[in-house]
Every structure is written in structure tokens, then in C-alpha cells.
Amino acid sequence: xxxxxxxxxxxxxxxxxxxxxxxxxxxxxxxxxxxxxxxxxxxxxxxxxxxxxxxxxxxxxxxxxxxxxxxxxxxxxxxxxxxxxxxxxxxxxxxx
Numbered sequence: 001x002x003x004x005x006x007x008x009x010x011x012x013x014x015x016x017x018x019x020x021x022x023x024x025x026x027x028x029x030x031x032x033x034x035x036x037x038x039x040x041x042x043x044x045x046x047x048x049x050x051x052x053x054x055x056x057x058x059x060x061x062x063x064x065x066x067x068x069x070x071x072x073x074x075x076x077x078x079x080x081x082x083x084x085x086x087x088x089x090x091x092x093x094x095x096x
């Protein structure tokens with residue numbers, strides 16, 4: 001997925017994790033582009049999220065080990081399907 005044309009890519013701030021990334025944004029050193037899920041899960045003081053109305057949706061994938069999955073895998077899949085379902089999408093069943 002290309003978010004910017006090759007010749008117009010912005011400079012990048014390298015961070016180790018989402019907390020560092022949000023701290024860099026809150027400090028005013030940079031701005032960020034993130035999926036809607038980040039805005040739903042991380043609400044630190046000093047950060048404002050604004051939707052990019054003309055941006056294409058970012059695909060979300062949930063992966064797990066096919067053999068010997070974690071006991072909570074089915075519950076995690078069901079929760080992810082529920083969280084990422086939109087009014088335009090019909091409910092889907094997981095294959096896990």
C-alpha cells in the first residue's frame with residue numbers, strides 16, 4: 001500500500017513502539033498517520049485524531065498459528081471481527 005507518491009514521501013521519525021510514537025507526536029516533533037483502531041485504543045492527553053476523509057482504508061489482518069493455536073484464539077478472532085465490522089459489511093464467520 002502506497003500512502004504517498006514515491007517522489008513526495010515525508011521525512012520519518014524512527015521510534016521503537018506506539019508509546020514512543022505518540023510521545024513524539026505529543027511533543028510537536030511530528031505528525032502521524034494511523035489506522036482508526038489506534039485512535040480507538042490510545043487516547044493520550046495532547047493528541048488529537050482527525051480522519052483522512054479521502055484516504056483508502058488500511059487492511060487489517062489477524063494471524064495465528066494454524067497448528068496448536070493459543071486457547072484464546074477463537075475469542076480474539078470473534079472480537080476482532082466485531083470491532084472491525086462496519087455497517088457496510090455483513091457478518092463473517094472465522095475459519096479458526
